[in-house]
Amino acid sequence: MDEKLQDNIQLHTILEKIRELDIPLIFITSNSNNTLEGIQINQKEIYLSRPFEPREFILTMQTAFYKKNVERALHESENKYRILIENADDPIAIVDYQGKFTLVNKSAAIFFSCEEEKFQGKTMWELFPPEIADLQMNNIKKVIDTGEGRIFENKSIIRGKEYFFSTNIQPMPLKNGEVGSVQLIARDITPMKMVENALKKSEEKFREVFNNANDGISLHLIEEDGSPGKFYEVNDVVCQRLGYCKEELLEMGPLDVITPETKEKLYEVMRTINSKGKATFEAIQVTKEGGLLTTEISNHVFTLQGREMIMAISRDITERKKTERQILRILAGIEGAGDAISIAMPDGANFYQNRAFNELFGYSVEELNIPLGPVKLFADLELGRYIYQTIMNGNRWDGELEMVTESGRIFPAYMQANAIKDNKNRIIGLICVLNDITERKRVEYALKTSEEKFRNLAQTAVDAIIIIDGEERIIFSNNSLERIFDYRAEEIMGQYIDTLIPQRYMEEFQVKLDFFHQDDLGVGNIFESFGMRKDGSEFPLEMSLNTWEAEGNVYTTFIIRDITQRKLDEFKLKMREDIFQLMSQNIDEVFWIIDPLTGQILYMSQSYHKIWGRSISNLYQNPRSWIESIHPRDQEKFISYIFGKNGKTTSHREGIECSVIRPDGEKRRIKVRAYPVINQNKEIYRRIGIATDISDWTPDSG
Known part of the structure; x- marks a missing residue:
């Protein structure tokens, strides 16, 4: 800008037109202080004083172009950043130190049922309950004060409903390098929290059931020679029954708590277990005080953390054995009695009849095992109902009456009937003793049962x-x-x-x-x-x-x-129970649950880090990291399969194989199986997947 042209109005007009072109400008001046009199210059524009060398002019031009390119790149970056924020699926906002929203994307506005404009200029306390706003602002101020980003999990009440969020708060530096605001990226983790809470409750229930079971439950190792090793886990019932504390038992094994006779039997049982995978036997266990307990122990082999173990469920049958012997003696007496004897439940259904009863009436216990079933034995049905009601009122009845057999024969009989009561005087059944008082009828009955x-x-x-x-x-x-x-x-x-x-x-x-x-x-x-x-x-x-x-x-x-x-049904039931317990307790594969509509991971099992080499928290911060870890050649196949996009093909039934690239560069080969979960409306509302590490698989290993 020559001094002669400084007052030229046309020059000023040309200058404004040039500035509108958004191209680099270099102002040449004769002033030593790099100023132009009469022309307004902004700070971004470059000056060059005369005289100057050609090399100096070229360097100035390069500087001007470099600055302009930087400005354009910065402007494009800001535009991309704004587009990214506005179109992100997660709620994103920028908040300053005073808690004022300076930017809110559409996802956040939609989630909170509010327009974007209504967020602008509003503070945390104007949009959220005070206790939630205070908690959020404490986290924001920590990030601003320290300049270090953080991830927080917090709970919010939105439209009267409880939500859980994982909020990634990152500092937003100003041009001078200071931090005056933060960027918040909130991820709705409510479904994940629900799954976590359900799993926690399930684990607590399992532990409660394990320790409060009526039977003793223990896990013990198997030595290399096939003999039982030390206890790996025992429940409270085992401790209480044997009189040892848990720490003491974990230093012992099954061989330390049984009699010598049972030890000899146990070695044979172990051979059966090793060949068939299960066995049930009776054992005499020795308590810490030297007492003897008769127990029935059911053993089952399973694999836990790569080691074969035996789960033993023991039931104290000491009293049952005594009771069985007593019952056998009583039943032997009842069975040998000449009188017809029957025992019924409170509803009048027979559940026991001795031999004389069966011979006298001709009915099996199954035929009379219905409410008021024995009433049909009375020739006078009304009298039969009256006697039943009398007994159930706590009274007894005895006398002569006419009875009728299954064949329809009517005979005179003498009956004694009484209620059976427990130790609290509650009626729990009734007993009837009856005999035929007519010799002739007795002989006739005997002849007819020829x-x-x-x-x-x-x-x-x-x-x-x-x-x-x-x-x-x-x-x-x-x-x-x-x-x-x-x-x-x-x-x-x-x-x-x-x-x-x-x-x-x-x-x-x-x-x-x-x-x-x-x-x-x-x-x-x-x-x-x-x-x-x-x-x-x-x-x-x-x-x-x-x-x-x-x-x-x-x-x-x-x-x-x-x-x-019956045996097939019992076997199938036992197999279903065993399989369920093994899967719920010992699964090593990676297991996940996905929402097929949003693609969001609702649950990922703890085994994820074993194959992917990454933590679950890292996965929730970067949900695509597990897919990005799949080898590039397998990614498209993996995505199509886990989301069910490939339809019912052979791979749909048998699964697919992929490679995973871990952060340390190691590759793991996995087999993936995925299944849809159908709701009551016959819609696919979840997809379940299981990944098995087959890196070390060989044909010989199965």
Whole structure:
């Protein structure tokens, strides 16, 4: 700008036009102080005094272009930053030291049901409850004062509903380098918190159930030689039962708390466990004070943290054994009684009938095991209901009356009926003792229950019925025997009982049979064994036997039931229980839950860091980090699969394999399986995924 042109109005007009072009300007002046008289110059413009060297002029031009490029880059950066904030899914805001909002993006305004303009200039206390605003401002001021960003988790009440946020607060430096405001990026972690709380409650419930179970539960290691090792965990019941504290037991093992006789049995049990994975046996345990406890222990092998362990559930059956012996003695007496005896529940349903009762009335306990079922035995039904009500009112009844059998025979009988009460005088059942007082009717009943009647009844029975003599030869069989064993009556008649029992179970069967004969246990003795059909196939069965005498000869009646389906049902139920416990306690794979609509991670299991090499907190700060860790060639396949975009293909059923690149550069190979979760409206509202580390997998390892 030559001094001669300083007062030129046209020059000023040209200068303004040049400035509008947003191009670098260099002002050349003759003044030594780099000023131009009569021209307003801003601080960004460059001056050059005359005289100057060509090299100096070139350097000045380069400086002017550099500054202009920096200005443009800064302007573009600010625009991109603003666009990024305005279009971000997470609520973002800029707040100053006084708690005033200077910028709020659309996501924040939508989330809080408010327009962006209404946030501008408002303070925390104008938008949130005082206690929440105070807490948030304390965090903001800490960041401004220290200049260090922080991540806080906090709770807010929005539209009357409780929300949890993970807020990333970062300082916003001013041009002079000072921090006067912060940027807040809030992530709604309410679903994650709900999952965390649910898992915490589930763990607390498990621990409460574990320690408050009626049975003793313990985990112990397996030594290299297959013998039981030290206890790994025990619940409170085990400690209380054996008299040791938990610390003492964790220095001991199962072999330290059993008798020598049980130790010998335990080695055989361990061999069974090693071959079949489970075993149940009775053991005599020794308490710290030297007392003996009879326990039933169910053992099951599982893997925990890469080590094989045994979970043992022990039940103290000391009192049960005593009670069983007492009950056997009582039942033996009741079964041998000549009077008909029945015991019913408070609703009048029979649950026990002795042999005399069954013989007298012809009804099985199952037929009378319905409310007021025995009332049908009274010839006068109203009298039967009256007697039942009298007993349930706490009174007794005795006298003569007429009864009716299953066959419809009416006979005179003498009955004594009374209520059964517990130690609190509450009625818990009723007992009835009845006998036929007519000799003639008794003889008639005996004649009608002769062999012909027995055959007629037996042939209609669903269960197979056979009778063997003293030499254990079959002298009678019903039609159901052919259905169950495939033997016709003429084929099986005269054969020994071992024709129907597999050879390897015959010794056990004979022991049980001899036991019942020697102890004269009579009617209702039930035990399980195995049967063998005509074609040699085997199946589980249940036998009820009754030994009786006629004309000096001893006979045994067997009622045989095929329990194959029952055993299958029991096995399936046990398998489901075992699988559930193993999965809930010992899963090593990475497990996640995703919202398919938003793509948000609702839950990630603790095993995440083992494969990805990153912490879960890092994942929630950068939700895409786990996808970015997938090898680039696998990312598209991984994303499509976990979000169900590939439809029902082979990979949908069998899973896919991908590579994970950990922060340290190590690569891990994983197999991924994903499944949809359907809600009541038959909509996919969650997607569940499981990742298994197969880096070390070889064909030999399975």
